[in-house]
Each structure stands twice: as structure tokens, then as C-alpha cells.
Amino acid sequence: MWNIDKAYIDGAFVPVQGSEVVEVLDPSTEQRIGTATLGNRDDAKRAIAAAVRAQKALRRTGKAERIDMLEHLSAAVLARTEQIRDVTIEEYGGPLARAQWVSQYASQCFAGAAKTLAAYDLTRRIGEATVIMEPVGVAGLIAPWNSTAGTACSKLASAIAAGCATVIKPSELSPIQSQVVAEALHDAGLPAGVFNILLGRGTDVGDEISTSPDIARISFTGSTATGKFIARAGIDTMKRVSLALTGKSATVVLDDADLAAVLPQALNVAFMNNGQACVAGTRLLVPRSKMKEVRERIAAIVAGLRVGDPRDPATAIGPLASKAQYERIQRFIRRGLEQGATLVAGGEGRPEGLERGWYVRPTVFADVRNDMEIAREEIFGPVLSVIAYEDEDEAIGIANDSAYGLQAYVFSSQPARAHRVASQLQAGSVLVNRIAPELLAPFGGVKQSGVGREFGVFGMEAFMEPKTIVEAQ
Ligand code: NAD
Numbered sequence: 001m002w003n004i005d006k007a008y009i010d011g012a013f014v015p016v017q018g019s020e021v022v023e024v025l026d027p028s029t030e031q032r033i034g035t036a037t038l039g040n041r042d043d044a045k046r047a048i049a050a051a052v053r054a055q056k057a058l059r060r061t062g063k064a065e066r067i068d069m070l071e072h073l074s075a076a077v078l079a080r081t082e083q084i085r086d087v088t089i090e091e092y093g094g095p096l097a098r099a100q101w102v103s104q105y106a107s108q109c110f111a112g113a114a115k116t117l118a119a120y121d122l123t124r125r126i127g128e129a130t131v132i133m134e135p136v137g138v139a140g141l142i143a144p145w146n147s148t149a150g151t152a153c154s155k156l157a158s159a160i161a162a163g164c165a166t167v168i169k170p171s172e173l174s175p176i177q178s179q180v181v182a183e184a185l186h187d188a189g190l191p192a193g194v195f196n197i198l199l200g201r202g203t204d205v206g207d208e209i210s211t212s213p214d215i216a217r218i219s220f221t222g223s224t225a226t227g228k229f230i231a232r233a234g235i236d237t238m239k240r241v242s243l244a245l246t247g248k249s250a251t252v253v254l255d256d257a258d259l260a261a262v263l264p265q266a267l268n269v270a271f272m273n274n275g276q277a278c279v280a281g282t283r284l285l286v287p288r289s290k291m292k293e294v295r296e297r298i299a300a301i302v303a304g305l306r307v308g309d310p311r312d313p314a315t316a317i318g319p320l321a322s323k324a325q326y327e328r329i330q331r332f333i334r335r336g337l338e339q340g341a342t343l344v345a346g347g348e349g350r351p352e353g354l355e356r357g358w359y360v361r362p363t364v365f366a367d368v369r370n371d372m373e374i375a376r377e378e379i380f381g382p383v384l385s386v387i388a389y390e391d392e393d394e395a396i397g398i399a400n401d402s403a404y405g406l407q408a409y410v411f412s413s414q415p416a417r418a419h420r421v422a423s424q425l426q427a428g429s430v431l432v433n434r435i436a437p438e439l440l441a442p443f444g445g446v447k448q449s450g451v452g453r454e455f456g457v458f459g460m461e462a463f464m465e466p467k468t469i470v471e472a473q
Contacts, residue, residue, distance in 0.1 A: 002034025004175045007043050007199070008182040010050035011192025017042045018200065024176055027093035027319040028310055028357040036175030039200040044167070044208035047196035051138045051165040052214050054193030058165050059135050063122065067114045069160050072188040074110035077153060080184035081107060084149050084177070091176040092145070093319040093358070095310045098273050105439070106153040106181070112440055113157035116457050128473065133464040135163030136240055137216030140209035142202075142230070144222040145171035145321060146276045146380075149181050154454065155219045156185070156195055162463030164217070168197045169206055171222075173322065175199050202226060213237045217463060220244065221278075223378075224404075224448045231451075242452030242462050244278070244444055246378045247406030250399035251281035252421060254392065254412035259290065262411040263297050267384070269409055269435045271305070271362055274318050275382035276325070278449075279407040279437075283368075283375055285395050288388040291366070295344050298364050298386070302345035305362055308354060317382055319357040326358040329381035333363055336374040336383070341365035344386065370398050378404070392421060400426045405446035407431065428453070 002024060006013040018040035026033045039047075061069075077084070085103035088094045094102065122133045139159050143151040148170050159166045170178035182197040198205060206226075209215055210233035217240040220230050227243040234241050251266045253259070269281035286294045310318030320326050333348050346363030360381055368375050368385040375385045389395040399408060408427040412418035415432070422430040428444045431437065442453035452462055 001032075002036075002176050002179070004034065004179050004199070005037040007039050007047065008186060008197040009043070009047045010196065013182075013186075016040070016198065020201070022172060022175070024091060026090055027321055030356055030358070033090060034176060036172075036199060038172055039198040039205050041204050041208045043198050044200065044205045047167045047198050048138065048209070048212050048214050050193035050196050051167050054165040054191060055135075055138050057191065058163050058194055061163055063117055066161055066163060067117055069188070069190050069194070070110045070114035070117070070157060072190065073157070073160070073185060074107045074114070076188035077110065077181075077184045078107035079187065080180065083180050084184065087176045087180050088149065089310045089318075091174060092148075092321050093310050094273060095315050095318045096313050099310070102147065102150045106149040109150075109154040109157045109439070112456070113161040113460065116440065116460055117161040120457060120460070126468075129468045129470045132467045132469065133461070134467050136463055136465045137164065138214055139164045139166045139217040139219060139463060140212075140215045141166050141168045142206055142209065142218065142220045142222065143168070143170045145173035146273065146278075147221075148174040148177040151221050152178070152181055152197075154459070155221075158454065158459040159219070159463050160194070161460045164463045165193060166195045167209055167215070168195060169200060169209055170197065172199050172201055206230075207233060210234055210239070211237065216240060218242070219454070219462070227450070240462075242444070242454070243450045244454060245406075245448060245450040246404055247278040247280070247445065247449055248283065248376065248378050248402050248404040249279060249281045249407050249409065249427070250283045250285055250402070250425070251409040252285045252395050252399055252411070252425070253287070254395075254410070254417065254421065255287040255290065256413045256417070257411040258413060259293060259297055263294065264301055265435050266409070266411070267298065267301050267305075270384040271317055271382040274320055276321060276380050281409045282379060282384055283370070283399070284384055284386045285389050285398055286386060288390055291388050294386065295366055298344050302362050302364060307351045307359055307362060317362055319359045320381055321358070323358055325381060326360060329360045329379060329383060332374055332377070332379045332381070332383055336365050336368070336372065336385075339372045339374070340367065341372060341374060341385070342367045346383075370401055376402070396421060396424050403447060404449040406449040407437070409435065
């Protein structure tokens with residue numbers, strides 16, 4: 001049983017001043033596995049003050065010292081890979097393969113940031129000026145519940161590379177993962193206050209971070225609705241804000257694609273992380289002429305997907321993270337039916353034989369119009385909408401007819417054609433004939449999927465500001 005009642009502030013685990021206690025349940029059993037005491041505004045103020053103190057020395061560090069810190073962080077997190085994997089499954093229901101990937105990624109992102117910084121010039125000449133890339137100042141890193149270790153570590157890696165001290169606020173819905181990540185990061189032995197981690201409600205700890213005059217920058221990942229609050233909250237102190245937000249990604253299957261090879265991948269991206277992924281390809285666009293074959297193939301693939309215990313390597317889809325998530329998915333499935341979509345697989349209720357745990361039936365709708373709620377809103381569960389199109393132009397039009405634009409997918413047997421379509425899609429990234437991203441390339445959204453980019457050199461520069469010094473010749 002976990003009992004989390006400390007925050008990581010100024011290099012030590014200290015009791016939180018907040019008094020709200022939340023229960024943590026295992027989503028696969030609904031059993032209580034722990035409690036967490038949330039921090040309050042005073043805890044946030046202490047964490048911010050510690051980061052401000054640490055920033056003084058951190059801003060004077062050069063590449064070598066920062067690379068050394070990143071390497072220590074990478075090694076410390078690597079040593080806890082299995083524990084991070086296990087709590088990702090226990091607290092969140094992430095299926096084994098996904099939990100494994102996230103836990104490995106958590107250490108790799110520090111190594112990636114070290115490599116990026118090593119190849120980067122912090123000072124350059126532009127005309128008669130010397131331009132120095134300085135750390136922007138103390139950063140607030142706010143993370144969602146669906147990718148705790150990955151989000152916290154990748155944001156922290158970019159911040160350290162740039163020379164920024166941080167206050168990290170993971171989601172109050174993932175306290176155990178946050179605790180394990182904090183313990184791992186602590187083992188890196190960085191100077192006190194360089195990073196601070198505390199749990200708390202968005203409306204107090206999150207708001208304190210978003211409004212504090214001592215925080216220069218916010219890097220937020222979460223929903224578009226919360227991102228708008230944070231952008232507004234930061235305006236009075238003119239914070240630099242980057243927002244990685246909601247997605248409603250399109251997967252465009254062109255008429256020359258090999259459906260037998262492509263559809264399993266399309267379902268994989270739709271249902272990744274139990275469908276609780278911002279980059280999940282939840283609108284599948286297929287040629288109308290191929291619709292019958294697509295329906296048959298999808299029904300067969302979904303019938304073969306194993307839903308159940310996330311610890312079992314054979315499981316494709318585990319439970320959703322919470323009861324609220326379970327109920328949200330049921331509501332969307334009902335809305336899909338009410339609005340005239342037809343079921344190819346799944347539907348309301350629980351999968352057979354799974355009476356406990358927040359399991360839902362992986363669901364695929366056909367006869368979906370792009371103006372239905374299931375095509376417009378992020379569902380955040382294993383629910384896929386298949387939309388038919390007549391020709392390439394219509395496919396591009398449907399894909400772009402969305403408030404969001406995070407990551408899209410294109411499948412075709414002609415690379416040049418796929419590239420042409422990819423270049424016309426309104427999305428921060430497009431994956432062509434693959435579903436694995438390039439993690440050193442910029443990642444972020446267009447339209448309401450976000451502002452700014454993360455990862456690699458773009459992610460690091462987001463924590464920097466250029467200073468121009470022009471001297472008499
Ligand atoms: P959320 O917006 O509810 O919460 C995210 C974080 O913001 C949490 O830590 C929360 O406590 C905090 N928060 C809430 N209100 C706040 C406020 N007023 N001020 C400051 N902080 C506040 O999101 P969620 O439900 O935890 O996560 C799911 C959402 O995140 C989905 O929409 C998903 O698409 C999105 N997401 C986006 C990306 C991306 O890279 N674009 C990645 C993962 C998740």
C-alpha cells in the first residue's frame with residue numbers, strides 16, 4: 001500500500017502542507033492501492049522559491065556541466081526502468097509493451113538532450129553582434145495523467161539542457177508514478193532546487209505556478225481547455241508558454257495501400273495506450289470503394305485483440321485509467337449510435353468476462369460523418385471512427401476539417417504520393433507508412449492542439465532566450 005505524503009522540494013522529500021488526501025485505485029481491480037496527500041499553494045511557493053535559488057548557479061553553467069547533469073539523470077532513471085514500468089501498469093493500467101516503452105523513454109530523453117546540447121552552439125555571431133542563448137529562467141512543467149514519466153522527464157531534460165531550474169507538477173491522478181520518478185531523479189544527485197516535484201490540484205498548485213512572477217516559463221501538456229486557462233493565467237507576468245494539447249488525429253489510407261498490412265497498424269495507433277493517447281489516430285479515412293473490405297478486415301482484427309490484465313504480455317488493451325474515463329467512453333459510444341454511426345466492433349458495456357476493472361470494449365464505428373461528435377471530439381479511449389472518402393482531395397479536406405492538428409498518419413504504397421498528401425495535412429507531425437515517431441524532431445500541434453514545440457533542439461530552445469550584445473568595433 002502506497003502512502004505518499006511528501007513533496008520533493010530543495011533536494012529532499014518533505015511533508016506537504018496540504019491536507020487533501022486522494023485515494024489511488026488499481027484500474028484493473030478497482031482495489032485501493034494507496035493514498036496521496038496533495039500539496040497546496042504554500043507548498044508550491046516553497047518549491048518555486050527553491051527553484052529560484054537554484055537558478056542563480058544553474059544559469060552560469062556551461063555545456064559540460066549540464067551534459068554531466070543529464071547523464072546522471074539518464075543513469076538514475078535507467079536504474080529504475082522496471083519500477084517505472086511496473087507502477088505505470090499498476091496505477092494506470094498501461095499495457096506491458098507500452099509501459100515498457102514509456103519507462104525506457106524516460107531515461108533516453110536525458111541522453112537525447114545531452115546529445116542535442118553537445119552539438120549546439122550556445123553563442124554565435126550574427127553580423128556585428130554576439131548572440132548568447134541564455135536560459136529563460138525558472139520553468140513550471142505541468143503534466144497530464146496519461147504519460148507521467150515520459151512527459152515529466154522529457155520536459156525536464158530540455159529544461160536542464162537550457163539551464164532552467166524547474167517546478168514539476170504531475171497530475172494529481174498519477175501520484176505513484178510521480179513518486180517513483182521523483183525518487184529516480186533524486187538519485188541523480190543534482191544540486192538542491194534544480195528540480196522540485198509536487199502533486200496538487202490544477203486550480204491551486206497549478207494556478208500558483210501559472211501565475212507566479214518567479215516563473216518565467218510554463219511547459220504544459222494536457223487538454224486544450226486547461227491550456228487556455230494556463231495561457232490566460234500567464235499573461236499578467238508575460239510568461240513564455242508552450243502548450244501540448246488535445247488531438248483528434250486522422251489516419252489517411254490511400255487507395256493504393258495494402259490493407260492487410262496497413263489496417264493492423266491503423267488500429268494500433270487508434271488504440272495505443274488503451275486509446276488514452278493525444279496522438280492516437282482516432283479518425284480512419286478510407287476510400288469509399290474499399291469500405292466493405294475495410295469493415296471485414298477491421299472486425300477480424302478487433303476480434304483478435306486481447307482485452308484484459310495489462311500485466312499479461314498478450315494483452316493489447318488494458319483497463320482505462322479511472323471510472324470517470326470508463327463513463328466518458330460509454331457516453332461517446334452512446335452518442336455515436338444516437339447520431340447514426342454503425343458498429344463494426346465493440347459497443348457499450350464491458351467486455352465479456354471482465355466484471356471488475358474499468359475495461360471497455362474496443363469499439364469501431366463506420367458510417368461516420370466528420371460532423372458527428374465522435375469525429376470531432378477527443379474521446380480518449382479505444383474508440384475509432386471510420387470515415388469514407390471519394391478521392392484524395394476529399395480525404396485531405398476531411399483530415400483538415402478539425403479544430404485540432406497534432407499528429408497525422410498516411411499510408412500508401414507510393415512514397416512520393418504519400419509525401420505529397422502528408423505535406424497538405426494540417427498537423428504538427430505526419431508519420432508516413434510508420435507509427436513510430438522520431439523523438440529528436442520537433443513535436444507539437446497546430447490549431448487547437450497547441451503552441452510551440454518540444455523535443456530535440458526545438459524543445460531545448462523553447463527554454464532559452466537569445467541575448468544580443470553588440471560592441472564597438
Ligand atoms: P488536464 O488538462 O485535465 O490536466 C493536465 C494537467 O493540468 C494536470 O496536472 C492538472 O492538474 C493541471 N491543471 C488543471 N487545471 C489547471 C489550471 N487551472 N492551472 C494549471 N494547471 C492545471 O489533462 P489530463 O486529463 O490530465 O490529460 C489528458 C489530456 O492531455 C488529453 O486532452 C490529451 O490529448 C492531452 N495530452 C496532450 C499531449 C500532447 O503532447 N499534445 C500529450 C499527452 C496528453
